Amino acid sequence: MAEQSKPAPRGKRERLTQAAVDLAHRQGYRNTTLAHLAEAADVPLGNIYYYFKSKDDIGRAILDQRMGEIAQMQAALAELPTPLERLLGFVEATINNAPLVAERGCPLGSLSAEMAREDGDWTGPAKGLLGGPMAWMEKQFGQMGREEDAADLALQLQSSLQGASILAHSLGDPALLVREGRRLQKWLGALAADSPG
Known part of the structure; x- marks a missing residue:
């Protein structure tokens, strides 16, 4: 050949x-x-x-692509040795996307919200755009020894990132997402220091 x-x-x-x-x-x-x-x-x-x-086929292809991107990011983060480092890496990836998020909105959050309003057969799986990363976060918190409140901590982290993304986009200010991301990284460090084990 x-x-x-x-x-x-x-x-x-x-x-x-x-x-x-x-x-x-x-x-x-x-x-x-x-x-x-x-x-x-x-x-x-x-x-x-x-x-x-059909356009629904295009919607499924978009969803598959975005879900593949989530899987790739989680695979890359899995190479980091501790759950804290993986969570910090996730937040850092969000911070690195701040200029794009401020210009166009969160790629996952915007698509998830829009697909929730559509009638295609992919609207259920579209919940994985935000739900998948949140389940992954919950697993990381559990591995940090926070099994009892892992779901609540994952909800707080995802809500904070998505809220800051909406503000950054609405106000056209990437610094808002960067600032919240840095605060969340300090919060994660403090949580890890207080976690059992």
Whole structure:
């Protein structure tokens, strides 16, 4: 087999999916048309139907992509040795996204809220966009020795991050999310110091 000197171009379905993810974050899933998608992915409009039979199929592809991104982040954080470091890393990733969140909103929170208002068969799984990370946080708190209040702590962490994301987006100020993220990192450190074991 001959060596390829340059990487193969991304497939049309992958380009369409990535364009759909980007458009849904920039202008909302509901406001994204097939024509927008065709233009953004540089694919003829008629070809979209070969890959996606309906807009609901596009919604499922967007959801699958975002859920895959969550899984990748959790896999990367799993390499860190302690639950505290993993939680701190999660918050740091949110802080690093502050400029994008201030401009367009939280990619997961915005999509989750919008999909909750839709009627597609993916609206139930869309709850995993925020619920999945919150369950992961609960597991980390449990591993820190906080089994009894792990669910409450996960709720507090997710609520604080999402609330700060909404404020940063609404006010166009990424510093708000950074400030809350740094406060949460100190809070996590104090919790770990007070945790049994």
